Amino acid sequence: MRKPEVSAGKNNNKLRKGLWSPEEDDKLMNYMLNSGQGCWSDVARNAGLQRCGKSCRLRWINYLRPDLKRGAFSPQEEELIIHLHSLLGNRWSQIAARLPGRTDNEIKNFWNSTIKKRLKNISSNTSPNASDESSYDPNKDNNNMVGGFITSSTVQDQHHIDNHFMPMFNTSSPPSIQNTVFNTIMSSSNGGFFNNNSTTGTFFSQNNNHDNKSYYLEKMFGSVNINGAEGVEMEIYNVPPLESVNNSTITSENNTIKMENINACNIGEDTNYNISSYNFDDINNIVNNCNVVKRIDQNRAVDEVENLFHGDLTVADWDLEDLMKDVSSFPFLDFSN
């Protein structure tokens, strides 16, 4: 911490720097609660603080905000941070956006002071050549195992097994939050479900029979060819949603499936499909019960996906959400606190 100090800026009359006093906290807190957030330089002035707006903003965001969660990080939060960092790197604000009540500064400090060290110890114990944490590259595909969780690369590896015969149901007690989705898929009369860790799976059709669900899922999410077997390969995730992102919806209208506000997805050739007849409930169940429905196939061009959204989704956003799919491996997280 810093000693309270005073700086004499060019245009500022001795703006204070350093530690915030309880009196300053009171002033800022009272002002924010009574008047709400405006221009931060106005906040500083109107609250009667000898601080720059930036300093007020930081103090509010990192310390005074009422919705901040206090105390140590839970093991769940810790594992999520590790996992998110493996996907996002040092994008602390993005990580913080998925940990309610935590700030980027807090997570950054926690990472640098605790996790970094721990991971370094682990890596030096397991690999004599990997003692440097900085050698870790979140963008590399071979970072399969992070914090003990299976990531998509691992999932994909399992598809390389001989799938001449489609693997059938392998239900090892999926988490309750996904039950609806899983049950919907599993109730399909034609297709298989390859479940590798209870929160992701692959849904196959064994042929091009247009009467089965996979055909329609295929129409929605595109088709893949796995060892010669045509089908839909999709993952179902429960990702803590960003506050700013609306829920995904799929609606049926005039025999057209309309997809809106999809957080992250690979979609087929168009967002709207004309289908003569289909029970949309199943598809709606799938989408409404997950935040992300994601096909594994990574080969689709990013700009093609972007075009589907008519510019509503930027390439960067899509890339980010693409990376975010692996957060699904955290079925135990409770974000209600």
Next chain:
DNA sequence: AACGTGGGCAACCGCCAATTT
């Protein structure tokens, strides 16, 4: 008790992008 050391963390710095003037 005195000193050194390292961890934890609040807050600053500098940069950049977006917005306003």
Next chain:
DNA sequence: GAAATTGGCGGTTGCCCACGT
């Protein structure tokens, strides 16, 4: 359209404190 201002972010600093010697 240019300049100024503001907001947001990641990196870094430096103080306090606990702990070991």
